[in-house]
Amino acid sequence: MSFTFWRKFRRSRGADNDEAALREARAAILADCQALEGVLRAAKKTPDFSAQVDAGVKRLEQTADQAKEGFAALDEARRLRGCAYRAFKYDNRIARDARAPNLLATTLTVQGAVFAEAALAVPLMITDGTTDVIGGIAYGLAFSVLNVASGLVTGFFACRYLGYRRGARQPTARQARIRALAWGGFFTGAGLIGLLNFAAARTRAIGDHAGIFDFERVGLVATFDNYFAIAIIVLGLIGAILGVYKGWTGISDPIPGFLALKQAAEEDAEREGDELHKHLLDAAKVAFDGASAPLEDAIAENEDAASDYEARRLALIERLLAHNDAVDAEKDTILARAAERNGRDDYVAQKPSGAPKPDMRALNGLKLSERVIPEPGAFGDGAVLKDALARVEAAYAACLADIDAQAAAFRLNAPAIHYPLTDEGE
Numbered sequence: 001m002s003f004t005f006w007r008k009f010r011r012s013r014g015a016d017n018d019e020a021a022l023r024e025a026r027a028a029i030l031a032d033c034q035a036l037e038g039v040l041r042a043a044k045k046t047p048d049f050s051a052q053v054d055a056g057v058k059r060l061e062q063t064a065d066q067a068k069e070g071f072a073a074l075d076e077a078r079r080l081r082g083c084a085y086r087a088f089k090y091d092n093r094i095a096r097d098a099r100a101p102n103l104l105a106t107t108l109t110v111q112g113a114v115f116a117e118a119a120l121a122v123p124l125m126i127t128d129g130t131t132d133v134i135g136g137i138a139y140g141l142a143f144s145v146l147n148v149a150s151g152l153v154t155g156f157f158a159c160r161y162l163g164y165r166r167g168a169r170q171p172t173a174r175q176a177r178i179r180a181l182a183w184g185g186f187f188t189g190a191g192l193i194g195l196l197n198f199a200a201a202r203t204r205a206i207g208d209h210a211g212i213f214d215f216e217r218v219g220l221v222a223t224f225d226n227y228f229a230i231a232i233i234v235l236g237l238i239g240a241i242l243g244v245y246k247g248w249t250g251i252s253d254p255i256p257g258f259l260a261l262k263q264a265a266e267e268d269a270e271r272e273g274d275e276l277h278k279h280l281l282d283a284a285k286v287a288f289d290g291a292s293a294p295l296e297d298a299i300a301e302n303e304d305a306a307s308d309y310e311a312r313r314l315a316l317i318e319r320l321l322a323h324n325d326a327v328d329a330e331k332d333t334i335l336a337r338a339a340e341r342n343g344r345d346d347y348v349a350q351k352p353s354g355a356p357k358p359d360m361r362a363l364n365g366l367k368l369s370e371r372v373i374p375e376p377g378a379f380g381d382g383a384v385l386k387d388a389l390a391r392v393e394a395a396y397a398a399c400l401a402d403i404d405a406q407a408a409a410f411r412l413n414a415p416a417i418h419y420p421l422t423d424e425g426e
Contacts, residue, residue: 018330022366025323029316029368036312037374039305049295053388056291057395063284064402070276071406074269075413081265082415091168092255098262106250110148110243117239118144124232125204143200147236150196151243152251154189158182159248160255189244197236201229270411277407284403288396295389302385313374320368327367334358 085098121140126133161182165175202212205223224230253259338358 018333019363019366022323022327022330022363025319025326026366026368029319029323030372032312032316032319033372033374036309036316039309039312040374047298049298049385049388052294053291053392056287056392059287059291060284060392060395060399063280063287064399066283067276067280067403067406070280071273071410074273074276075410077272078265078269079415081261081269085261085265088258088261091165092163092258093167094255094258098253098259100259101250101252103251106246109250110152110246113239113242114144114148117147117235120235121200121232124228124235125200139200139203143196143203143236144239147193147196147200147239148243150189150193151240151245152247154186154193155244155247155249156251157247158185158189159244160253162186164255193237193240197233197240200232200236204229204232266414270414273407273410277403280403281400284396284399287399288392291392292389292396295385295392299385299389316373317370320370320373324367327363331360331363334360334363 088094118141121144122136125136125140159182161178164178164182165171166179168175199212201223202218205218205225206212206214248254335358
């Protein structure tokens with residue numbers, strides 16, 4: 001069988017078309033392999049984040065240094081506030097620690113005192129006196145309210161300043177004036193309370209509030225003609241003294257500024273420490289995010305690209321194997337057709353034709369080796385990016401540890417600001 005006849009036979013069966021398709025498939029696979037190699041080369045050109053990483057690490061280190069400096073400054077400020085608190089105690093000769101008043105307890109105590117005094121004053125006004133029941137109730141309640149209220153005002157505005165800075169190392173004229181005004185207010189309040197209780201006794205004796213100083217109507221001695229009148233005065237003094245005490249200690253500082261100094265040395269210092277702690281943690285988070293976010297984005301993009309690269313590489317391998325299988329199938333088809341044709345020729349000639357086997361070199365050249373496929377391996381600089389991110393994370397963890405350690409030390413090292421009062425002062 002001649003070569004020309006074989007070519008005609010293949011053309012009639014579409015063999016040339018199959019070979020051309022295999023050549024096109026081979027060229028397409030090789031082109032895709034080259035494109036994939038280009039992707040791999042481009043991926044290795046990862047942007048340089050070293051300067052950004054160095055800047056982020058430096059910011060984190062600076063934040064840790066700020067924590068040391070900031071808490072050291074707060075600690076010194078707290079110490080000075082404690083000194084001011086102890087100096088205030090010494091100047092005012094205060095032996096006890098400052099305590100916040102219980103306003104609810106004060107309110108309930110004052111109300112109870114008013115109603116108790118009124119409940120006791122009403123029968124005292126009525127019994128063995130000239131006051132009727134309605135008048136006794138009205139006068140008893142009115143005197144009780146005014147009596148306790150006068151005590152509260154005297155205690156709050158006068159008694160709290162009676163000993164103002166009386167033990168000051170460097171006394172001033174202003175301090176002396178404040179104490180003098182406080183004593184003047186105290187005696188004025190005491191006089192008004194005494195006058196109010198005397199008026200209550202006179203009202204009981206006369207029967208109404210008109211003419212309580214008309215001693216021709218009822219003499220001064222007759223005002224205290226029995227124990228009921230004396231009981232009204234004693235009851236009023238007890239209520240007034242309770243009002244003075246609660247006005248002095250139950251509304252605000254026994255001495256103005258005492259509790260504020262303690263709060264500045266303790267609660268305010270602790271609050272400032274918490275605020276500084278939060279501020280530093282936020283600053284560290286901002287520095288970390290600024291340095292790590294680009295790295296994390298680059299790592300994510302690199303991993304996505306690597307996944308896509310590997311998927312394309314595996315798809316090329318499958319195409320290559322399928323192509324080689326197609327080439328082998330085409331070879332088998334050509335050999336089978338040639339054997340069939342030779343068999344018919346031998347039968348017609350009644351002897352072996354001795355036709356040569358088809359030349360498969362062209363088809364064998366269409367097969368591809370897996371070595372044309374790019375090798376799997378490190379895609380881009382993923383390891384470099386992860387090392388850089390690990391460095392930033394380590395710096396962030398060290399910064400947080402330093403900040404937390406400084407904050408904990410600040411809380412644990414809070415000095416005791418209350419000391420017993422001595423002649424030497426602090």
